[in-house]
Amino acid sequence: MKELNHIAIILDGNGRWAKKRGLPRKMGHIQGAKNVEKTCRLCHKKGIKYLTIYAFSTENWKRPEDEVNAIMGLFDSYLDSCIRTSKKDNMRVRLLGDRNGLIQLLPKIERLEAISKDNTGLNLQICINYGSRNEIVRGIQQIAGRVAAGELRPDEISETTISDSLDTAGIPDPDLMIRTSGEQRLSNYLLWQLAYTEFYFTPVAWPDFNEKELDLAIDTYYHRDRRFGGVKEE
Ligand code: IPE
Ligand code: IPE
Numbered sequence: 001m002k003e004l005n006h007i008a009i010i011l012d013g014n015g016r017w018a019k020k021r022g023l024p025r026k027m028g029h030i031q032g033a034k035n036v037e038k039t040c041r042l043c044h045k046k047g048i049k050y051l052t053i054y055a056f057s058t059e060n061w062k063r064p065e066d067e068v069n070a071i072m073g074l075f076d077s078y079l080d081s082c083i084r085t086s087k088k089d090n091m092r093v094r095l096l097g098d099r100n101g102l103i104q105l106l107p108k109i110e111r112l113e114a115i116s117k118d119n120t121g122l123n124l125q126i127c128i129n130y131g132s133r134n135e136i137v138r139g140i141q142q143i144a145g146r147v148a149a150g151e152l153r154p155d156e157i158s159e160t161t162i163s164d165s166l167d168t169a170g171i172p173d174p175d176l177m178i179r180t181s182g183e184q185r186l187s188n189y190l191l192w193q194l195a196y197t198e199f200y201f202t203p204v205a206w207p208d209f210n211e212k213e214l215d216l217a218i219d220t221y222y223h224r225d226r227r228f229g230g231v232k233e234e
């Protein structure tokens with residue numbers, strides 16, 4: 001049986017979920033945040049070791065100010081709740097994204113990362129102010145700095161050097177990438193890390209993505225034939 005260690009999710013469709021019910025978009029985000037908590041428990045139960053969720057992109061700042069504020073408020077309470085329950089949940093939480101744009105949330109994020117760093121349960125990566133191109137640019141700047149300082153020669157730069165310069169350094173690449181709510185695009189998510197990941201798209205909106213839907217995605221993954229450029233073994 002092939003391994004399934006890492007699931008990456010683009011949790012999409014909160015706004016449409018709310019609109020369909022005649023509710024403000026914010027209600028969709030509230031429901032979506034609740035579903036993140038449930039999904040973490042489910043993934044842990046199913047033996048998944050890493051879960052990476054795309055919660056706010058570098059492009060999402062374009063949204064109306066009140067929506068952005070509502071989402072940031074939800075992150076703030078989510079971080080509080082993770083800090084409170086960190087011992088019990090045994091979850092290691094890390095942020096992926098550009099920390100420079102997250103001044104207000106940063107103290108709580110760093111506190112949570114520090115207190116959860118030795119936890120041995122689920123590894124949760126939350127992508128906030130995350131854009132894959134931004135992550136790659138920051139990684140290249142770091143590598144270029146080492147080259148300029150004479151610590152690294154250009155011909156020593158390898159795929160590992162690049163992987164290690166990204167926010168995901170030390171985290172295995174996702175095996176399965178799920179996007180909810182019908183869109184079939186990456187929207188600037190983990191462009192480097194998803195090179196050989198299996199993709200699963202579902203029309204179900206994120207707030208409705210439950211255990212049955214997760215099982216369906218996992219089952220689809222187990223029926224895929226991963227070849228990594230090789231030949232299928234008979
Ligand atoms: C995903 O839901 C959450 C964020 C991007 C913050 P959306 O808010 O994108 O929901 P839709 O796609 O507009 O329905
Ligand atoms: C991608 O969703 C970002 C997150 C889920 C955080 P978007 O809703 O922002 O993506 P587009 O605009 O439909 O591509």
Ligand code: MG
Pocket residue numbers: 012013014
């Ligand atoms: Mg969307």
